[in-house]
Amino acid sequence: MFKVILRFGLIIAALLILFQLSKMSLFIPEMSQDLTIGLVGAAFIGLGVYLGLKFRKVEIIEVSPSIEIDHDRIQSLGLTEREMEVLHHIAEGCSNIEIGEKLFVSENTIKTHVSNLFVKLDVKRRTQAVTRAKELRIIQ
Amino acid sequence: MFKVILRFGLIIAALLILFQLSKMSLFIPEMSQDLTIGLVGAAFIGLGVYLGLKFRKVEIIEVSPSIEIDHDRIQSLGLTEREMEVLHHIAEGCSNIEIGEKLFVSENTIKTHVSNLFVKLDVKRRTQAVTRAKELRIIQ
DNA sequence: TGTAATTTCATACTAAAGTATGAGCCTTAA
DNA sequence: TTAAGGCTCATACTTTAGTATGAAATTACA
Numbered sequence: 001m002f003k004v005i006l007r008f009g010l011i012i013a014a015l016l017i018l019f020q021l022s023k024m025s026l027f028i029p030e031m032s033q034d035l036t037i038g039l040v041g042a043a044f045i046g047l048g049v050y051l052g053l054k055f056r057k058v059e060i061i062e063v064s065p066s067i068e069i070d071h072d073r074i075q076s077l078g079l080t081e082r083e084m085e086v087l088h089h090i091a092e093g094c095s096n097i098e099i100g101e102k103l104f105v106s107e108n109t110i111k112t113h114v115s116n117l118f119v120k121l122d123v124k125r126r127t128q129a130v131t132r133a134k135e136l137r138i139i140q
Numbered sequence: 141m142f143k144v145i146l147r148f149g150l151i152i153a154a155l156l157i158l159f160q161l162s163k164m165s166l167f168i169p170e171m172s173q174d175l176t177i178g179l180v181g182a183a184f185i186g187l188g189v190y191l192g193l194k195f196r197k198v199e200i201i202e203v204s205p206s207i208e209i210d211h212d213r214i215q216s217l218g219l220t221e222r223e224m225e226v227l228h229h230i231a232e233g234c235s236n237i238e239i240g241e242k243l244f245v246s247e248n249t250i251k252t253h254v255s256n257l258f259v260k261l262d263v264k265r266r267t268q269a270v271t272r273a274k275e276l277r278i279i280q
Numbered sequence: 281t282g283t284a285a286t287t288t289c290a291t292a293c294t295a296a297a298g299t300a301t302g303a304g305c306c307t308t309a310a
Numbered sequence: 311t312t313a314a315g316g317c318t319c320a321t322a323c324t325t326t327a328g329t330a331t332g333a334a335a336t337t338a339c340a
Binding site for chain 4: 220221222245246248249252253265
């Protein structure tokens with residue numbers, strides 16, 4: 001509210017100065033009318049731009065902020081490429097056997113990856129791993 | 141590009157008209173200088189507002205479109221209140237025992253709910269249930 | 281070329297998840 | 311006052327998941 005009052009005050013002050021200027025030009029005949037109009041125009045155009053920007057409706061466009069993957073965090077957690085692959089498949093809801101089939105390795109291998117993953121993410125279950133990974137923004 | 145040229149053309153035209161106006165006031169002395177300045181001011185303030193709005197940077201505020209829960213789908217799938225509660229806790233990464241503790245019922249009860257949930261969601265595993273539930277927009 | 285990190289796999293567990301079935305209790309509505 | 315639906319629980323079982331440990335093969339890199 002205070003800000004609004006301040007702004008209108010400034011606008012009124014600007015107007016007064018401009019009208020004062022217009023009277024001055026009466027006493028300074030060598031100041032051409034064109035110049036006066038130029039000055040007035042410049043001042044008002046500035047004022048107009050200011051008002052236009054200040055009191056415009058803020059345009060809110062709903063854009064789902066593309067959740068950026070935090071590669072630095074992946075690094076700092078020491079997650080390997082293979083572990084990230086496994087993590088993605090876990091997030092899709094795959095079983096260990098299914099992940100093994102997709103990556104052409106044994107279930108045991110997947111179990112190893114999963115266990116290492118849990119240690120690095122500090123979780124106990126795969127469902128936790130998914131929520132944690134999303135919190136940490138290392139998966140979508 | 142054409143639009144830009146058109147706009148600048150209009151601006152130039154407006155300027156010419158204003159200067160013409162200023163000259164007219166020389167031949168129409170009864171038209172006071174204050175009035176001239178007022179007209180010029182009004183014109184330029186309008187121009188300023190127009191320019192300010194047209195050539196502003198478009199402000200894009202990233203807002204995640206709140207994913208609306210599809211209550212109709214929950215209905216049509218026949219998911220009960222209790223099952224939804226369990227589903228939410230599954231999505232959080234809770235174990236059956238933990239969910240039981242939170243809802244003050246036994247692990248066996250949770251298992252029953254979970255099994256019924258899987259049938260209704262047509263999935264085999266809890267991780268799948270979570271992804272499916274998100275697809276169906278019945279949880280966040 | 282040697283070393284560290286990654287990936288792979290196995291075995292042998294334990295723990296948790298999931299299935300199937302039956303049943304008791306409560307509320308709500310016909 | 312039944313019947314239905316929802317919630318609870320149990321038992322018994324099968325299947326996955328997860329842990330611990332050790333080890334071989336591969337890759338990358340100094």
